[in-house]
Amino acid sequence: MRLRPDRGEVATYIPELARADRRAFGIAVIGADGQLAAAGDSETPFSVQSITKVFTLTLALGKIGDRLWKRVGREPSGNPFNSIVQLELEKGVPRNPFINAGAIAVTDAILSGHEPREALGEILRFLQFLAEDSSIAIDEAVAASEKRTGFRNVALANFMKSYGVLDNPVDYTLGVYFHHCAVAMSCRQLAMAGRYLAHSGRNPTTGLLVISPERARRINAIMLTCGHYDGSGDFAYRVGLPGKSGVGGGILAVAPGKASIAVWSPGLDAAGNSHLGRISLEMLTKRMGWSIFGE
Numbered sequence: 562m563r564l565r566p567d568r569g570e571v572a573t574y575i576p577e578l579a580r581a582d583r584r585a586f587g588i589a590v591i592g593a594d595g596q597l598a599a600a601g602d603s604e605t606p607f608s609v610q611s612i613t614k615v616f617t618l619t620l621a622l623g624k625i626g627d628r629l630w631k632r633v634g635r636e637p638s639g640n641p642f643n644s645i646v647q648l649e650l651e652k653g654v655p656r657n658p659f660i661n662a663g664a665i666a667v668t669d670a671i672l673s674g675h676e677p678r679e680a681l682g683e684i685l686r687f688l689q690f691l692a693e694d695s696s697i698a699i700d701e702a703v704a705a706s707e708k709r710t711g712f713r714n715v716a717l718a719n720f721m722k723s724y725g726v727l728d729n730p731v732d733y734t735l736g737v738y739f740h741h742c743a744v745a746m747s748c749r750q751l752a753m754a755g756r757y758l759a760h761s762g763r764n765p766t767t768g769l770l771v772i773s774p775e776r777a778r779r780i781n782a783i784m785l786t787c788g789h790y791d792g793s794g795d796f797a798y799r800v801g802l803p804g805k806s807g808v809g810g811g812i813l814a815v816a817p818g819k820a821s822i823a824v825w826s827p828g829l830d831a832a833g834n835s836h837l838g839r840i841s842l843e844m845l846t847k848r849m850g851w852s853i854f855g856e
């Protein structure tokens with residue numbers, strides 16, 4: 562692949578993530594026929610971070626349906642993923658489920674009626690089920706590292722709590738949030754897990770319905786508009802696919818009806834999105850004619 566040597570910077574605000582190898586790069590593409598095409602470090606587990614927000618959104622919608630939209634909006638924020646400014650102006654209701662505040666509100670909805678450990682187990686089992694891989698696990702060192710340094714998330718959660726947007730004790734909700742962000746998956750596992758979004762809510766191999774086609778379409782819409790924070794417009798412009806990034810350097814992208822794609826390279830751009838990940842997706846969609854906006 563012809564990728565430029567400039568790779569961006571790895572995330573350091575979660576100290577454990579600073580250990581990632583800047584030179585790593587992996588990609589996995591799973592087509593509608595279930596065929597896997599993979600290259601580079603596609604089997605290396607990495608910290609999926611905010612990419613789990615797609616799966617927690619799916620679970621929360623399954624649990625409480627459209628009532629979720631009372632606690633969280635679905636408009637792009639145009640702000641960094643951990644911004645607190647908008648939250649005050651909008652009375653503690655986060656703009657969308659993919660910025661940190663929104664994902665914390667979604668996690669709180671999954672947690673209600675459960676112990677934190679049960680909620681976390683539900684999220685992990687859902688990922689294992691989607692990826693058809695029971696070896697997927699949480700990296701406890703990353704979870705502990707984020708818990709020690711997650712002051713902004715603590716602020717966001719307390720702020721929402723003060724507006725009655727969170728039902729559960731703040732430290733319970735954050736405990737589940739930090740741990741699900743710390744799930745480690747490889748590109749292959751992530752592409753497997755994303756297949757239902759590329760195929761109208763179904764596992765394309767078994768035909769099993771995971772969620773309704775309408776819900777899959779809507780989650781894809783939110784990924785397109787909000788999946789890359791204040792870099793979402795640029796990602797749509799360059800790549801043209803629904804996608805969700807994480808500060809671990811992963812991106813899950815969905816080519817509807819065609820493929821589920823996961824890329825990983827830990828160097829990030831200024832908005833906290835994988836630099837080479839985005840460039841490689843741009844090259845792939847161009848070559849394949851996969852942009853949802855046309856060739």
Ligand code: GLN
Nearest residue numbers: 610611642661742807808
């Ligand atoms: N766990 C990270 C955080 O809360 C997730 C951020 C991200 O991946 N953009 O800061």
